Structures are given as structure tokens and as C-alpha cells.
Amino acid sequence: MNPHELLFNHIKRFTTLSPDQEQLLVSKLKYRKVNRKDFLLKEYEVCSCYYFVTKGCLRFYRNTENGFEQVLQFAIPGWWLSDFQSFETQKPSEYFIQAVQNTEMLILHQSDYQELFSEVPELNTYFRLMMQKAYTASLKKMELILCESAEERYLQFINSFPDFVQIVPQYMLASFLGFTPQFMSMLRAKKEL
Template identity: 35%
Template structure:
């Protein structure tokens, strides 16, 4: 873990929050005081299932993979979090129950973290943050519903094309295996899709 984040890391999180709410300099200082900084080397785990999720994470550098394992040990990737993304195990963090997900660094990564205690204190001291996190969670829920519907109604090729359109800045930073686990297909099938698309 890092002891202190860079000024650019705080600038990034202030920009992220600023898309939904305006903060005074005093409120920014208070928010900053509640954040901790962390880091993880490539292939290092940030979180494992079974333990309580103590933090929500805001990525300032690198790429994190959030995934679960089924009973056969097959990976199911929920999301990739790069710079300017929030991630974590929301259910574990909010409901104080054991986490269901692994979070693993795919690149050397840095992030800012907020604990449950600081999270709740933030709402008391700066009530407008409730609006920010409500927007954040609503977007997360909509994204989850969209992915579920896509898994039911769209072909793997269509899901792959949507990923490329929605996350072009992520596609080149992850392996074919990890992307296949996100799409719910095998790496071999993804390779066939890519080959087919390249011939269009």
C-alpha cells in the first residue's frame, strides 16, 4: 500500500465527483482527508471472496479485474476498472457481508479508497454526496441489467462489438482470455469472432 497519493490522483477523483456535484475547496479538503491511497503490483490481489469488503476503490492508474469463480473453477469477469473507474464488491461493502468477488491487478495499479466508516461520515458532513453515490449506484445497476439482457438476447459477436464500442480504451489492455471470460465465451470462440470480423 502507498502512504500518500499524488496531486493528480486527487484531481482525477475531484473531476469524477464534479460531474454530479459541486464541491467547495473546504469540502474537497474534507473528502480528501477521508481517502486512503493504495497500490497493487500486476497479478496481485486487492480483494478476495469470503472476507468483508472494507473499501470502495477509485482507480487512478492501471487496470483491475473483478471476477468470481464458479464451482468448476471457471472465471466470470464482472468488470474491468481502469483510470477514473470506481469498483469494489458493493453488496459486501454496503450490507457488511462476506465478499463474493476477487479483485486482481492486471497492471501495476494505484487507487484511492474509502472505508465504510468514512463513507457514512461523508454523508453526514457533506449531504450532497448522497446524490453523487446515488448516481454512481444507479449507473452500476443499469449497466448490470444491460449486461444481463445482452447475455440473454444477443449473440457473442454482438456482445463483443458492444464492448469494443463502449470500452475501446480497455480492449487493448486486457488479454483475450480475460475478455472471453467477460463475454461468457471461450478464448477460442473469441478468436473465431475476431477472425470473422477482420475479413469483413
């Protein structure tokens, strides 16, 4: 499946675009490949793009005061990722976006995003629904961290996203779930018994 087909299949789950609207969207998207560990955004840079992953995996994280990386979000094929606050305000980001593995994506730049919203109202609906889904997922993650034990978080995550465990390095998954890599190793060893 080509990258644009993956995006259009995703969009069709929420709204319908005419062939002319699809063509306009294609004209605004840029295709890009990045290597594992390449950065798309670094702290203090302004985020000017939305990234739609078509192959591979990206992570969204920040460095904490005690020197640890806190992973806040991942993006796998069919998912969008951006620093939405920096993107909307055009102020410097506090975060990094980095490729977890060799990754392919479609990129929508901020200036094209605004133009598309004006010309294709259906995309406004689509992105609003994506933001609602992202907000709901963030609330669910907060609920898990605040209300579930680390072991319950881990088990729920691997049952919900079994492929993720194969893609994402253990230390990144531990950071995302809110515990240390050592604790993750202990949980994995316990599960294998």
C-alpha cells in the same frame, strides 16, 4: 493530473463540493499502488473499501463451480469498484478484486464513507448517481447476454470500448462477455479477415 484531481473532475460532473468539503474528502482517502495480479479482496473476506482507479485496471470476479473465473466487472481510470453487497452488509464476499495491470487508486474505507455521508450530503448524491449508473450498466450487460449473439456482444463491446481490448487480456474479456477464449480468438480472426 494528480489522483485527487481526477476524482474531483468526476464528482463535478454530478455535484459540486466546496473547498472545505473537498479537503475533508482528501483527508479520508488513501492513495495506493498495487502490482499486476495483486488482490484487493479475496473470497470469504469482508469488503471494507471502495476503490477509485486513477491508473491501470481492476477486475471483479468469482470462481464458478466448474473451476472457471467469471469476470463480472472491470474498473479503469475514473471508475469506482467494490463488492457493494459485502461493503454494505459487512458480510464475507463471494468475489475477488484483482489488479489486471499495475494500478493506482484512491481508497475510501467503510468507516470514513459513513462519516462523509453525514458531513457532506453532496457525496450521498454523488454515490447514489454512481450506483444508478452501475445498475443501468448491469442491466445493459444482462440484456446483451440474453438478447444478442456472442458475435454481436463482442462487436458492440469493442466499438463502445476500443481501449479496453488493448488493456484487458483476451481470456478475461471473453469471460466478461460470456464466452470461451477459443470463441474470442475465432471472432477476432474473423474480424481481421
